[in-house]
Amino acid sequence: MLTDKHCKNAICPPDKKRARFTDALGLYLEVSPTGSKRWFWKTYSGGKEGRMALGSYPATSLADARKARDAAKMQKADGIDPVLARKVQKLKSSNPTGDTFKVVALEWYAKQKDRWSPGHAERLQRQLERDLFPWLGERRLREIEAVELLATLRKVEERGAIETADRGLMLARQVWCYGVATGRVERDITADLKGALQPYRGRHFAAITEPAQFGELLRAIRAYKGGPIVRAALQLAPMLFQRPGELRAAAWTEMDLDAALWTIPAARMKREKEGKEYGSPHLVPLPTQAVAALRDLYRLTGHGTLVFPGERSHDRPISENSVRTALITMGYTPEVQTWHGFRATARTMIAEVLEVDPLVIEAQLAHAVKDANGRAYNRTQYVNPLR
Structure with a gap:
């Protein structure tokens, strides 16, 4: 066995x-040969x-090296x-920025921000x-207990913001996953915290899905006596079933009436920043009726x-409330039919009554392909089957 004197006098032959x-x-x-001296512990793994x-x-020192060896042997x-x-x-100690909830959350946020739209970010x-930093921001992530996070989210619940509390939990989950x-x-x-918060049940946009009732709605739209711009938006909403924001902000440069095609730029679609x-x-x-209405x-x-400029400023489109108010005027309250609900109406009736391929309908709705690999390769727009 070595002694301190052996270690001090040890040299390497030239x-x-x-x-x-x-x-x-x-x-x-x-x-x-240069005189540097290092301690090693011999190990065996897989022969x-x-x-x-x-x-x-x-x-x-020799004593410290023996202690380190013994600790390693105990681990093994x-x-x-x-x-x-x-x-x-x-690797764990290579995080110089710190490990408080706020530090970790902002670090995660910075790495993800470029993928999001400015509004979402x-x-x-x-x-x-x-909702989170005032109570958890300065606490070390590893020291925060589930009951503390729950108490923080219940403060949000107490002000009646059930959906916000649910989103807060999802946001915290992303931070903790990044922390791990x-x-x-x-x-x-x-x-x-599963089951600890009040359950949030997302509200669906009200939509008529029974053909006879929908026919009554279409006749009411045809008889609508309001302004021509809102009337046109009302007529086109059930024909094209695009999102309200996409329809009301449509520009004439996007419309090719001779080719009966509306091309919505990617930047105006509901997508992540990269997709936009x-x-x-x-x-x-555009069906024949839509082309006629647009002409x-x-x-x-x-x-x-x-295409649908507002009354006060032609540089801004009509508001979403304009069509909502028109529907209410016709007797169709938000509990019965909404502008966005025309998408659900189309998705349900085209599939159940007309028996159109769901892929064709999803393409018209601009829904992402749900298969994890399909999105990269399946870029079919199904333009012809939709005419």
Whole structure:
């Protein structure tokens, strides 16, 4: 076995690359020709010899090297690979920014922000700052318990914001998952809150899906005596069943009435930031009735940019409330039929009554292909079957 005197006097002969001085139980001191001395512990895994560095001499004394060896042996006896455990620990300690909830949340936010639309990014940041940071921001992520997170989210529930509390939990889950991935915390505590919050049941947009009742609605739209711009939007909504924001902000440059095709730029679609910037435009075939309605409307608004300009400013489209109010005037309250509900009406009746291929309907609705791999390759727009 080595002594401190042996370690201090150990040298490497000039004709060797290195010299080893064995202590006991796999511990040895390796000396290089330059005089540097390092401690190693010999390991075996899968029949192959390896080694684990334990520090440099004299910074790590003989006694300290033996303690480090014994600690590594205990880890191995417990089924833990000491070399791998040390690598993991180094990775965990490589987060110089800190490990408070606020630090981890903002780090996660910064890495994801470029994928989101500006509006979505602003909403998430506002919720972090309003609902989570005041109570959890300065706490170390690994020290926060599930009951603390629950108490924080119940403050949101207490003001009647059930949906916001549910979104807050989903937001916290993303932060904890990121914390686990970066070694700031061992596990995701948000899983412990399952069933602890008031259940949020998302509201569906009211929609008529019975053919006879829908026929009555179409006749009411045809008889509507309101302004021509809103009347045209009312007529086109059930024909084209696009999202209200996409229809009301339509520009004449997007319309090719001769080709009976409406091309909505990717930037105007409901997509993530990448899809808006690099995605394909959405193609909407125009039926004969839609072309006729648009030609009539062109005589009124074709001199401007927007298909459905507002009354006060022709640079801004009609509001979503304009069609909502028209529906209410006809006796169709938000509990019966909504503008957005025309999409559900179309999805249900075209599939059940006309028995059209669901893929064709989903393409017209601009819904993403749900198969994880399909989106990258299936870019079919189904323009012809929709005419």
